[in-house]
Amino acid sequence: MRLIVTRPAEQAARWVLELRSLGVDAQPLPLLAIAPLADASPLRQGWQDLAGCALAMFVSANAVQHFCAARPDGLAWPAGTLAGSTGPGTSAALRAAGVPEANLVEPAADAPAFDSEALWARLAARDWAGRRVLIVRGEDGRDWLAETLRVRGAEPRFLAAYRRLAPVPDAAGAALLQAALAAPRDHAWLLSSSEAVQHLLQLAPGADWSASLALATHPRIAATARGAGFGRVGDVAPTPADVARALVGLADPAGMGGARSIQSGSQ
Structure with missing residues (x-):
């Protein structure tokens, strides 16, 4: 087959x-089809704001790659910012981008599914009151994690890193x-x-x-x-x-x- x-x-x-x-x-x-944004300046600003975030969550390997393509020269991943992954492919992209292993949070290897819910299972025990969270994704997507964090007192915001298009x-x-x-x-x-x-x-x-x-x-x-x-x-x-x-x-x-x-x- x-x-x-x-x-x-x-x-x-x-x-x-x-x-x-x-x-x-x-x-x-x-x-x-995945395409870059016409204007990458919001992504560059996202890097500048990263140190003030408790967590930057990436919905996919595409989100990682397009966000990291806009990294300003000489700017490293902040020591105090967690990098959230929804599964093995996203985790691999974060490691390839140089995110320290100590900062990486990902679903358990035996999670029933690799998604935002599985990532939240690894994050739920933390105190999120007043913490800023960046959710890096396409131009739209699920709001579940943002709403869950907001209920826990966090301040999530979305950052579009790429466009999804119909294929030819x-x-x-x-x-x-x-x-x-x-x-x-x-x-x-x-x-x-x-x-x-x-x-x-x-x-x-x-x-x-x-x-x-x-x-x-x-x-x-x-x-x-x-x-x-x-x-x-x-x-x-x-x-x-x-x-x-x-x-x-x-x-x-x-x-x-x-x-x-x-x-x-x-x-």
């Missing part, structure tokens, strides 16, 4: 290489999409955002997904895939090794493998 990796182009390329090294027939078809597939991507539509049982979709699912529906209006398999890296994404009509949907941890195990497991009678669940899309 061929696995279609739908992450943004740069991330998809890395995932494809890692998955192929694990024996997976992986191909990229980005369903989300190249010739190879368009051909891959048509192949997947023509032979759905020979292809599986690795879905890493709910927005990507919506972009897929726009690229293939009216398509029948009832014979298609999706592996989703978060329960919310899985729910979106089921709502889109995917016939089988599995929750899987967002690492190449877990994804590879899940695909191998599809040969098992139960069809479970490394996926947390494989369920019918019809509810």
Whole structure:
């Protein structure tokens, strides 16, 4: 079974290489495009304000990369500011950007999902009254963590670091999409955002997904895939090794493998 990796182009390329090294027939078809902001001055100001924040939380590796691309020369990560991550990819990006390990706060390795709720489980015991928090994300997103912090007396604010755009597939991507539509049982979709699912529906209006398999890296994404009509949907941890195990497991009678669940899309 061929696995279609739908992450943004740069991330998809890395995932494809890692998955192929694990024996997976992986191909990229980005369903989300990431672009820099037209004006990076708010990001530079964010760096100047960072020392006054108790926490800077990053929703994704993209948020880290675009924020760090605007780092003023000679400015290091402040010793008193925590760096919050929502999962392994974001943590890896923070480490690569030079954030000290002592400042990094991330979900537990065995968290049921990698998201803001899992990060909050590691932060909830702290005193947040009067503390400033910077939440670095795209131009919009979930407000759950900001509202949770605000209830605890913190002063959160959002900082947009990049734009999310609908993709424009190249010739190879368009051909891959048509192949997947023509032979759905020979292809599986690795879905890493709910927005990507919506972009897929726009690229293939009216398509029948009832014979298609999706592996989703978060329960919310899985729910979106089921709502889109995917016939089988599995929750899987967002690492190449877990994804590879899940695909191998599809040969098992139960069809479970490394996926947390494989369920019918019809509810």
